[in-house]
Amino acid sequence: MRRTTFIVIFLSLVFVAFAQQLKLPNKPDSLHFAIIGDTGTGGRAEYEIAAKVAEFRKVFPFDFVVMMGDNMYGGQKPKDYEHKFEKPYKALLDAGVKFYAVLGNHDDTNQKSYKLFNMGGERYFTFKPREGVRFFALDSNYMDKRQLEWFENELAQSGSAWKIVFFHHPIYSSGGRHGSDLQLRSVLEPLFVKYGVNVVLSGHDHFYERIKPQKGILYFVVGGSAKLREGNARGAEFTAESFDTDNSFALMEIDQDTLHFQAISRTGQAVDSGSYQRTVAAKKQKSE
Amino acid sequence: MPQNAVIASILFTLALTDCTNRRFADRVVTPEWTDFSENVKNYTSLVDKLEKSLPPLPDKAEAEQIAAHKKALTDAVREARKNAQLGEIFNPTTRERIIAITRTEVRGPEGKAAKKTIAEDNPNKPGQAAQAPLAVNAVYPDGAPLSTVPPTLLLRLPKLPETVEYRFVGKALVLRDVRANIVVDYVPNALS
Numbered sequence: 001m002r003r004t005t006f007i008v009i010f011l012s013l014v015f016v017a018f019a020q021q022l023k024l025p026n027k028p029d030s031l032h033f034a035i036i037g038d039t040g041t042g043g044r045a046e047y048e049i050a051a052k053v054a055e056f057r058k059v060f061p062f063d064f065v066v067m068m069g070d071n072m073y074g075g076q077k078p079k080d081y082e083h084k085f086e087k088p089y090k091a092l093l094d095a096g097v098k099f100y101a102v103l104g105n106h107d108d109t110n111q112k113s114y115k116l117f118n119m120g121g122e123r124y125f126t127f128k129p130r131e132g133v134r135f136f137a138l139d140s141n142y143m144d145k146r147q148l149e150w151f152e153n154e155l156a157q158s159g160s161a162w163k164i165v166f167f168h169h170p171i172y173s174s175g176g177r178h179g180s181d182l183q184l185r186s187v188l189e190p191l192f193v194k195y196g197v198n199v200v201l202s203g204h205d206h207f208y209e210r211i212k213p214q215k216g217i218l219y220f221v222v223g224g225s226a227k228l229r230e231g232n233a234r235g236a237e238f239t240a241e242s243f244d245t246d247n248s249f250a251l252m253e254i255d256q257d258t259l260h261f262q263a264i265s266r267t268g269q270a271v272d273s274g275s276y277q278r279t280v281a282a283k284k285q286k287s288e
Numbered sequence: 289m290p291q292n293a294v295i296a297s298i299l300f301t302l303a304l305t306d307c308t309n310r311r312f313a314d315r316v317v318t319p320e321w322t323d324f325s326e327n328v329k330n331y332t333s334l335v336d337k338l339e340k341s342l343p344p345l346p347d348k349a350e351a352e353q354i355a356a357h358k359k360a361l362t363d364a365v366r367e368a369r370k371n372a373q374l375g376e377i378f379n380p381t382t383r384e385r386i387i388a389i390t391r392t393e394v395r396g397p398e399g400k401a402a403k404k405t406i407a408e409d410n411p412n413k414p415g416q417a418a419q420a421p422l423a424v425n426a427v428y429p430d431g432a433p434l435s436t437v438p439p440t441l442l443l444r445l446p447k448l449p450e451t452v453e454y455r456f457v458g459k460a461l462v463l464r465d466v467r468a469n470i471v472v473d474y475v476p477n478a479l480s
Contacts, residue, residue, distance in 0.1 A: 074431040081351035105409040105433045109466045110358055113349045121347030123450075142453055143439035145318055169436065178408060182401040183438040 037068030037203030068203030069104025175205030
């Protein structure tokens with residue numbers, strides 16, 4: 001009896017501790033999801049981040065995770081899939097959480113056929129987790145005419161109020177190693193603006209960074225979920241917040257016209273949080 | 289103002305408006321080179337045929353299925369093309385055209401961003417150990433990063449089927465088979 005009481009108290013304390021760190025509204029009927037990037041090292045940091053993501057899911061139940069690419073560094077053999085993805089994320093996979101990946105510059109293109117990455121055999125694809133929200137996954141390694149035409153067509157057809165695009169290379173980043181991909185920006189940003197994209201998620205630079213809305217669009221870099229480039233987020237005039245002293249991941253919640261976000265460190269600390277209201281221009285679009 | 293001048297002024301304004309509304313991708317003409325397209329088609333048809341003789345890879349495959357399929361296809365393609373030579377896909381004319389386009393793309397201050405993109409994840413950087421072999425029919429190593437090809441350059445090169453792609457390995461522009469993960473052919477010194 002005493003032991004049971006102790007366990008109940010202990011679990012309650014754990015729950016309260018996490019609930020306190022959670023800065024999101026956590027409404028039961030809003031859309032919850034997690035973001036990880038540049039994960040595939042198979043190293044300790046990846047496992048620790050994966051464990052933290054799973055811990056947060058206990059208080060912030062999300063149904064899916066979006067992966068920003070570089071899902072597998074080095075070897076791409078079956079044992080690599082196991083050590084660099086299936087094992088670290090076992091708890092989430094066992095709980096039925098779906099992962100949606102994009103390809104990074106270290107990923108074998110054949111990953112697109114891997115069932116647990118849910119890419120449906122395509123380098124670029126879309127999915128709609130609920131009415132009014134559509135995700136567009138792109139292959140930023142190879143933005144050819146075919147992909148651009150496909151993307152524009154999908155954007156034009158989508159009447160979703162929330163259009164969230166994710167791909168590996170950031171078009172806004174203050175990273176000293178990589179930074180903003182201006183080439184990619186020149187072809188993608190006009191489409192984002194024209195079709196009312198709201199949020200853009202990327203990785204590649206191994207840290208977390210939130211960009212001040214550019215032309216009404218909110219950008220995030222979530223590329224430090226296993227690798228870390230300390231001190232590499234140099235900050236730019238477009239930087240709203242950054243974190244490059246430890247590994248990190250992010251959680252997001254869409255509640256009607258508002259997106260709430262929180263970035264969390266390997267130790268579970270909230271390193272950034274806030275909310276973003278959809279712009280008036282985007283709101284005018286009819287919901288799907 | 290004479291009527292002709294008014295009309296000319298309206299047309300000029302309309303043309304300007306059209307230019308500013310058009311995206312970069314719309315302003316670039318993607319070339320079509322028949323001989324090159326034919327070579328690519330011959331190659332992809334061969335791989336299609338070889339792939340049909342293997343157990344099909346489902347869209348939701350296990351890691352083991354992906355690895356087995358890739359290995360079997362790589363071996364089959366390499367065997368079928370064991371006598372393949374440099375220039376089988378990129379003939380001398382195509383090679384010259386590609387060199388002209390890529391060098392223009394990275395030239396001068398305007399080409400700085402493209403140059404940076406190409407250099408960043410290039411597997412064979414100057415002064416560093418090469419991570420990817422530059423040879424026809426060579427396997428592109430799993431651990432080697434794939435160079436990002438600037439989208440502005442991709443728009444200026446002929447469209448390819450989804451199963452092959454342009455990549456940079458050192459200064460060479462490589463035609464890489466996505467499915468079999470091999471170097472199909474390459475243009476040496478495409479960058480300089």
